[in-house]
Amino acid sequence: MKRLSIIILLICLLGGVALSSSTSRVSYTVSVEAQYELRDVPVSAVVPLPGVPYKSVVLKTKPGQIVPHQCEYASDGVRVTWMIRHLKKGERQQYAVVFTKEAIPLARDAVKVVQSDESVNIRINGLPFMNYVFKGAPKPYCYPIFGPNKIAVTRGYPMDAIPGEDTDHPHHRSLWFTHGDVNGIDFWGESPQAGRIVHRKFDALENGPVYGRIVAVNDWVTRDGKKVCEDRREIRVYNALSCRMMDIEVTVRATDSPVRFGDTKEGTFGIRVASWMDADKGGEILNSRGDRGAEAWGKQADWCDYFGKIGNDMVGIAVLEHPSSFRHPTYWHVRTYGLFAANPFGLRDFRKDKTLDGSYTIPPGGEITFRYRIVIHKGDADKAGIASAYLAYAEQPTVSVVKCSED
Numbered sequence: 091m092k093r094l095s096i097i098i099l100l101i102c103l104l105g106g107v108a109l110s111s112s113t114s115r116v117s118y119t120v121s122v123e124a125q126y127e128l129r130d131v132p133v134s135a136v137v138p139l140p141g142v143p144y145k146s147v148v149l150k151t152k153p154g155q156i157v158p159h160q161c162e163y164a165s166d167g168v169r170v171t172w173m174i175r176h177l178k179k180g181e182r183q184q185y186a187v188v189f190t191k192e193a194i195p196l197a198r199d200a201v202k203v204v205q206s207d208e209s210v211n212i213r214i215n216g217l218p219f220m221n222y223v224f225k226g227a228p229k230p231y232c233y234p235i236f237g238p239n240k241i242a243v244t245r246g247y248p249m250d251a252i253p254g255e256d257t258d259h260p261h262h263r264s265l266w267f268t269h270g271d272v273n274g275i276d277f278w279g280e281s282p283q284a285g286r287i288v289h290r291k292f293d294a295l296e297n298g299p300v301y302g303r304i305v306a307v308n309d310w311v312t313r314d315g316k317k318v319c320e321d322r323r324e325i326r327v328y329n330a331l332s333c334r335m336m337d338i339e340v341t342v343r344a345t346d347s348p349v350r351f352g353d354t355k356e357g358t359f360g361i362r363v364a365s366w367m368d369a370d371k372g373g374e375i376l377n378s379r380g381d382r383g384a385e386a387w388g389k390q391a392d393w394c395d396y397f398g399k400i401g402n403d404m405v406g407i408a409v410l411e412h413p414s415s416f417r418h419p420t421y422w423h424v425r426t427y428g429l430f431a432a433n434p435f436g437l438r439d440f441r442k443d444k445t446l447d448g449s450y451t452i453p454p455g456g457e458i459t460f461r462y463r464i465v466i467h468k469g470d471a472d473k474a475g476i477a478s479a480y481l482a483y484a485e486q487p488t489v490s491v492v493k494c495s496e497d
Contacts, residue, residue, distance in 0.1 A: 270356025373398025
């Protein structure tokens, strides 16, 4: 049942005026209506290009206040993205998108992305959020990762020695994407026989007032250096104020030969939560089906949340899987000792039926895509509104466009 309707009506402020070289401004009205509460949600509207020269695209509230936004251009229009801070169920918010010949200063870059020799550092409003580490290990990974209260939410080992932390499974590097059987090669573990994921290049490193963006291309290679497949991963970190939020999209592509992702529980999109968050130590696991603790292991669900208490603060990491992600809803390889992974392949273990085969073969030139939103939040899943956050991520806005202009 569709619970969110974001109706974007792009209507000319003054209709029936033909475009001409003297046109100084082209405007559209953008109306957003929520059928449930929205909080710190990125929203986009695709607006047609005006057909006349312009210097700036500006998003304003109806009273005229400029809203921080970012634009992505295509041949048929511009995608304008901004954050809705809070919109109650049933409320509507209107904006104006204006193409103007004036050079309007952009909002400051709230999310900054800075590359160094081995990692890319991301800061949100001056505060550290995350490093994307692309060299110095058998696979790229994200570490450290900080929550909205400046507390690290993933385990430090094996990157850092933190007193009191668990030191099992050294291949659990904070946040990563690999799989334990790709053409028979183990990319999940880090033994001398294991495969490696090698950074090739960055296609994009972008700062912005709404989001920062990393687009990386990697080669999956055997221990002898033979290429098995490649991936393109995009990480988009948003300027959310009530939480920390990022979207991760990974597309795995077979190049010259078929690529088989085997049926194993050892995969695929993984997080190792900080030891203080472990369910074995008082933390909690909850999925969208209502399964808790160990009962969430091997279950299919739209989302899963892992949260625990440190001092007086309750902090959690929720992983939301997009409906367009490969084999949605995924199975969750989530353990009470702190492993937190989404794995759509390990059917034999998860369903306890050795006659099943959850493997998948990508044909040469083919690809599969995995999409997740990570929400690092205060409070438990209910207080953080994770169910509503999933709906805001899963459902696409309905966009209607009426082409017109204003002189």
